[in-house]
Amino acid sequence: MTTMKEIAQAAGVSVSSVSLVLNGRDSGRINPQLANRIRETAERMGYQPNVLARSLRTNRTYMIGFISVEVATTPYAGGMIQGAQDALSSLGYMLLTVNGDTEQALESEIRALKRYGVDGFLYSAMSNRVMTVPKSLAKFPLVLVDAAEETNRFPSIEPDEFRIGYDATTRLIEAGCSRIAYVGCAEPMVAQTGRLAGYRQALMDHGRGFDERLQCDVLNNGPALRAVEALFDTEQPNGFFCFNDARAWYVYETAARHGLAVGRDISVVGVDNHRVFAETLEPQLTTIELPHYEMGYWAANKLVSMIENRPLNEGDWPHTTAVMPLLDTPSPVKVHCTLIEKGSVRDTPTTA
Incomplete structure (x- = not known):
C-alpha cells in the first residue's frame, strides 16, 4: 500500500x-x-x-445523504446527482442517495441515513419549489437543491427563473418577433411565476406592453394542443416563449397544421434542453438549459465547506454550461441559466 x-x-x-x-x-x-x-x-x-483511519481521526464518516422528493425518478435526476457525486468524490466523500414520495417514506429514509452516520444532507424536490424541511433534519448540516425554504434557515440553490423568462423573451425580440406569446404552465409553480415575470419585464424594458391575450397557460395533451391552436388562430403570434420544451412541441405541431415553418415563419424558445424534445424536433429547439449538474456540484461543495468549517478552492471547479456562483453568495442562490442556440429562432430579424 x-x-x-x-x-x-x-x-x-x-x-x-x-x-x-x-x-x-x-x-x-x-x-x-x-x-x-x-x-x-x-x-x-x-x-x-484509509477511510476508517481518517474517520477515527476526524470523527466523520465522509458520507453525505442525498434525499430526493420525487427527483430520482425524473429525467433530470442524473445531472443533479452526478454533479453532487463528482464534487464529493474530489473532496473524499461518498454520496448515498434515497428517494421518498410521502412524508412517511421520507422519514424512514432519513432514519436509515442517520444510522449510517452521514455527516450532512442534500435535500431536493422534483421541481423548484418552496419546501418545508423535516424537523428530523433541522440540526444537521443541510443544503437545499433546486428548492428554497420559506424562512431561509438553510443554504439553497435554484435556477434564476426570472432571468429564464427575461432572456428567452429578449432573444425573440432581438430576432424581430413583433407578437410574442407565452405558453405557460397552468399549475401554480415557482418556475411559472418567475418565468412569466421575466417575460413581462423583458417586454416592458423593450418598449412593449403586456397583452394578456398572448399568454396561454396549459397543462398537457389534447386540451393543451387545442389551446395553442386557438392562440394561433386568434392572435397570430410570430414568437413563442414556452415554459418548457414539452410545451414547445404543441407550438411545432400547430405550426405544421397551419403550414408555417418554425425558424422561418415563427420563432420558438423552450426551457429544459430535454434530450427527447430539444434534439428530435426539426428544426432543433433553441432552449434554456436548466443547471441540474451545476446545482448538485455547488450544493455538495457548500455542504462540505459547512461540515469542515473552511473555505474550498473554487478555482478547481470544472467548466460548466452555466457559471456556478461563489460559495459565499447569500441564499437563496440563483443560477443564471444558459440559452442554447439551435434552429428554432430565425436568424434574420423581421421588419414587422
Whole structure:
C-alpha cells in the first residue's frame, strides 16, 4: 500500500504538504501547482486513503445523504446527482442517495441515513419549489437543491427563473418577433411565476406592453394542443416563449397544421434542453438549459465547506454550461441559466 511518505519522496515535498493536499486542506496553504503535482503523483502511485483511519481521526464518516422528493425518478435526476457525486468524490466523500414520495417514506429514509452516520444532507424536490424541511433534519448540516425554504434557515440553490423568462423573451425580440406569446404552465409553480415575470419585464424594458391575450397557460395533451391552436388562430403570434420544451412541441405541431415553418415563419424558445424534445424536433429547439449538474456540484461543495468549517478552492471547479456562483453568495442562490442556440429562432430579424 502506497504511503504519504512514499508520495512525498516521489514528489520532492514534505509529508505534511502531502497530508494537507490529500485531506483536502491545501487551499490557501499550498501552491496550486504544487498541489496538482502531489495529486498527480498520488494517482500515479495508486494511493488509496484509509477511510476508517481518517474517520477515527476526524470523527466523520465522509458520507453525505442525498434525499430526493420525487427527483430520482425524473429525467433530470442524473445531472443533479452526478454533479453532487463528482464534487464529493474530489473532496473524499461518498454520496448515498434515497428517494421518498410521502412524508412517511421520507422519514424512514432519513432514519436509515442517520444510522449510517452521514455527516450532512442534500435535500431536493422534483421541481423548484418552496419546501418545508423535516424537523428530523433541522440540526444537521443541510443544503437545499433546486428548492428554497420559506424562512431561509438553510443554504439553497435554484435556477434564476426570472432571468429564464427575461432572456428567452429578449432573444425573440432581438430576432424581430413583433407578437410574442407565452405558453405557460397552468399549475401554480415557482418556475411559472418567475418565468412569466421575466417575460413581462423583458417586454416592458423593450418598449412593449403586456397583452394578456398572448399568454396561454396549459397543462398537457389534447386540451393543451387545442389551446395553442386557438392562440394561433386568434392572435397570430410570430414568437413563442414556452415554459418548457414539452410545451414547445404543441407550438411545432400547430405550426405544421397551419403550414408555417418554425425558424422561418415563427420563432420558438423552450426551457429544459430535454434530450427527447430539444434534439428530435426539426428544426432543433433553441432552449434554456436548466443547471441540474451545476446545482448538485455547488450544493455538495457548500455542504462540505459547512461540515469542515473552511473555505474550498473554487478555482478547481470544472467548466460548466452555466457559471456556478461563489460559495459565499447569500441564499437563496440563483443560477443564471444558459440559452442554447439551435434552429428554432430565425436568424434574420423581421421588419414587422
